[in-house]
Amino acid sequence: MTAPVAREHALALLRQMVLIRRFEERSAELYTRGKIRGFLHLYIGEEAVAVGAMQALRPDDAIVATYREHGQALARGIPAASLMAEMYGKASGCSRGHGGSMHFFDASRRFYGGHAIVGGGLPVAVGLALADKLQGRPRVTACFFGDGAVAEGEFHESLNLAALWTLPVLFLCENNLYAMGTALARHQSQIDVRLKAQAYAMAADAVDGMDLLAVEAATRRAAEAVRRGDGPFLLELRTYRFRAHSTADPELYRSKEEVERWRARDPIALFTARLREWGFLGDAELAALEASVAAEIDAAIAAAEAGPWEPVEDLTKDVYTPVAP
Amino acid sequence: MTKMTYREAVRGALRQALRSDPRVFLMGEDVGRYGGAFAVSHGLLEEFGPERVRDTPLSENTFVGAGIGAALGGMRPIVEVMTVNFSLLALDQIVNNAATLRHMSGGQLSVPLVVRMATGGGRQLAAQHSHSLEGWFAHIPGIKVLTPATPADARGLLLAALRDPDPVFVFEHATLYPTEGEVDEAAGPAEIGRAEVRRAGDAVTLITYGGSLGKALQAADRLAVEGIEAEVVDLRSLRPLDTASILASIARTHRAVIVDEGWRTGSFAAEVSARIMEGGFYDLDGPVARVCSAEVPMPYAKHMEDAALPQAATIVATVQEMLRRRG
Ligand SMILES: Cc1ncc(C[n+]2csc(CCOP(=O)(O)OP(=O)(O)O)c2C)c(N)n1
Ligand SMILES: [Mg+2]
Numbered sequence: 001m002t003a004p005v006a007r008e009h010a011l012a013l014l015r016q017m018v019l020i021r022r023f024e025e026r027s028a029e030l031y032t033r034g035k036i037r038g039f040l041h042l043y044i045g046e047e048a049v050a051v052g053a054m055q056a057l058r059p060d061d062a063i064v065a066t067y068r069e070h071g072q073a074l075a076r077g078i079p080a081a082s083l084m085a086e087m088y089g090k091a092s093g094c095s096r097g098h099g100g101s102m103h104f105f106d107a108s109r110r111f112y113g114g115h116a117i118v119g120g121g122l123p124v125a126v127g128l129a130l131a132d133k134l135q136g137r138p139r140v141t142a143c144f145f146g147d148g149a150v151a152e153g154e155f156h157e158s159l160n161l162a163a164l165w166t167l168p169v170l171f172l173c174e175n176n177l178y179a180m181g182t183a184l185a186r187h188q189s190q191i192d193v194r195l196k197a198q199a200y201a202m203a204a205d206a207v208d209g210m211d212l213l214a215v216e217a218a219t220r221r222a223a224e225a226v227r228r229g230d231g232p233f234l235l236e237l238r239t240y241r242f243r244a245h246s247t248a249d250p251e252l253y254r255s256k257e258e259v260e261r262w263r264a265r266d267p268i269a270l271f272t273a274r275l276r277e278w279g280f281l282g283d284a285e286l287a288a289l290e291a292s293v294a295a296e297i298d299a300a301i302a303a304a305e306a307g308p309w310e311p312v313e314d315l316t317k318d319v320y321t322p323v324a325p
Numbered sequence: 326m327t328k329m330t331y332r333e334a335v336r337g338a339l340r341q342a343l344r345s346d347p348r349v350f351l352m353g354e355d356v357g358r359y360g361g362a363f364a365v366s367h368g369l370l371e372e373f374g375p376e377r378v379r380d381t382p383l384s385e386n387t388f389v390g391a392g393i394g395a396a397l398g399g400m401r402p403i404v405e406v407m408t409v410n411f412s413l414l415a416l417d418q419i420v421n422n423a424a425t426l427r428h429m430s431g432g433q434l435s436v437p438l439v440v441r442m443a444t445g446g447g448r449q450l451a452a453q454h455s456h457s458l459e460g461w462f463a464h465i466p467g468i469k470v471l472t473p474a475t476p477a478d479a480r481g482l483l484l485a486a487l488r489d490p491d492p493v494f495v496f497e498h499a500t501l502y503p504t505e506g507e508v509d510e511a512a513g514p515a516e517i518g519r520a521e522v523r524r525a526g527d528a529v530t531l532i533t534y535g536g537s538l539g540k541a542l543q544a545a546d547r548l549a550v551e552g553i554e555a556e557v558v559d560l561r562s563l564r565p566l567d568t569a570s571i572l573a574s575i576a577r578t579h580r581a582v583i584v585d586e587g588w589r590t591g592s593f594a595a596e597v598s599a600r601i602m603e604g605g606f607y608d609l610d611g612p613v614a615r616v617c618s619a620e621v622p623m624p625y626a627k628h629m630e631d632a633a634l635p636q637a638a639t640i641v642a643t644v645q646e647m648l649r650r651r652g
Contacts, residue, residue: 062398093431094431095429095430095431095433096431096432097431098428098429098430098431099429099430099431103429103430105429105430105431105433105434106433107430107433107434112394112397112434113426113429113430114429115422117417117421117422120390120417120418120421120422122387122390123386123387123388123389123390123391123393123394123418124390124391124393124394124397124418124422125394126387126390126391126394127390127391127392127393127394127395127396127397127398127402128394128395128397128398129394129398130391130394130395130398130400131394131395131396131397131398131399131400132398134350134376134395134400135398135399135400141394153386154386154387154390154417157382157384157386157387158387158390160382160384161381161382161384161387161388161391164382165379316466317432318427318428318431318432319427319428319466319467320427320467320469320491321427321435321490321491
């Protein structure tokens with residue numbers, strides 16, 4: 001079977017997914033050891049969504065994400081060391097240790113958080129897109145949110161406003177079928193999320209979020225339409241989280257069998273198998289890839305360990321912009 | 326100096342901002358075609374067009390949030406939330422985003438957003454259209470809270486808000502829009518965080534802001550007839566709060582009455598009182614008093630609404646009682 005993508009691109013995508021997976025596995029360990037505190041929401045199982053979607057975005061596009069944003073941040077190219085330091089609470093973290101796992105920011109990469117109020121990022125994304133439109137910049141604002149956010153008023157208000165004003169927002173709904181322990185069918189009268197766009201006369205699509213290349217292709221199509229000036233687009237990415245909602249979740253609401261069924265569609269395993277089929281990847285290459293990812297994460301952890309704490313004297317320093325003397 | 330209404334002063338500042346800075350735009354419910362619920366933006370749509378004077382859907386949380394995003398994206402949005410009563414639907418974006426993004430991002434982002442809204446009672450609009458909640462907003466670090474009481478401040482503080490790199494909330498008391506005053510249209514922005522002594526006196530300090538300033542000045546005039554000279558301090562900005570000016574006045578008068586249209590419990594007046602205890606206790610000749618709104622959802626009937634709100638007569642009586650106890 002001939003490959004639909006170039007080998008180098010495919011390997012780069014695989015490496016990103018593996019980096020996210022291993023980064024989070026190590027984060028979970030560090031959490032158990034008390035190095036990382038607060039809430040920790042793992043993205044494991046959903047990696048193809050962030051990695052695939054990010055391929056459609058350019059460096060000057062903007063990203064707004066949720067508290068489950070390790071994958072988006074890494075796929076955007078924020079160094080693992082900066083993210084790890086943030087989770088350690090170090091001043092060398094991407095948000096100077098002010099945010100932790102839920103609030104990654106990187107202005108230089110137009111990564112606007114890290115939002116932990118469900119639905120709260122959507123209006124901000126609409127505004128970023130409005131600024132682009134008013135200033136005539138052909139940029140896209142990509143806004144990630146979960147299926148749970150679809151129930152919030154901010155989702156509906158934001159879709160309406162973005163469509164009404166023809167704003168370049170790419171709404172990316174990561175439908176992992178659960179909002180904490182509440183299954184989609186238990187909180188939505190219409191479980192086909194894509195259809196919500198119809199009420200706002202907005203274009204929409206849905207894609208298998210476990211299939212990396214399908215995600216990439218669907219997001220490219222959607223992003224191109226948005227960039228062209230067609231207005232906003234709602235893309236539903238159908239995925240599943242393999243781990244608990246957060247470190248505090250005993251997972252009483254779903255069966256082990258259900259999780260196992262989804263694990264059989266692990267996006268990394270699926271993509272690895274395809275790469276092998278295409279002859280892009282052998283055991284040696286895979287081992288080398290894993291080793292390079294492990295080294296990157298080791299270095300990130302070492303840097304986080306060594307990173308400085310913010311001086312307590314700076315406690316209120318960033319509340320307001322300092323006035324020039 | 327030009328004589329104009331508070332409404333005209335706000336409109337003039339909006340027009341000046343829209344003319345001088347292409348990043349500035351105005352958005353909110355009915356700011357365009359309708360001309361603003363309080364006719365503040367009347368004529369601006371015609372002058373600046375629908376890109377810069379934008380009517381929004383009834384989506385307070387989202388258009389305030391869009392203002393935040395547009396500010397992050399390099400614009401200087403002015404968001405009009407029709408009244409403070411409806412701003413409650415936008416509290417998520419205000420408290421969780423506008424106020425936090427700078428600090429939570431480790432100082433990487435700033436949100437140069439201006440939000441204007443009408444506040445206050447006194448127009449027989451009953452319990453859902455008469456709130457005075459600016460004291461709640463002043464509780465929140467990360468935003469600034471301005472309460473212009475005069476046409477000159479309506480202009481000067483709005484211009485200052487627009488120049489500020491952080492989110493600024495401007496509360497315009499709805500009864501002030503038709504009031505008149507002298508405005509220097511060539512003056513620059515006012516200084517945020519500086520209170521103003523509106524009337525000098527030596528017997529007592531009346532500390533107030535926004536819609537209550539007029540009542541405090543009326544009370545001071547009546548007290549003057551009895552030979553009691555009240556000093557009137559207009560806070561102008563609740564956050565940052567000019568504690569030094571409050572304490573300096575109390576060092577002169579040794580007595581304080583705080584007039585605040587918020588409900589007494591947990592009011593902004595309580596904060597001012599606490600600051601006086603902390604910094605001016607030994608200057609006081611007696612306890613601080615507060616004239617606040619009665620603890621009741623605002624009634625509709627005129628006589629009941631009057632009874633619920635601070636009035637000049639209540640202020641006068643409070644001062645008289647305070648001075649009687651001295652003897
Ligand atoms: C407004 C709001 N309500 C409740 C919560 C608590 N909470 C955190 S995550 C979550 C579930 C969100 O589910 P979803 O949007 O599907 O995202 P996922 O966690 O599945 O990625 C809830 C209820 C919150 N953070 N914000
Ligand atoms: Mg979910």
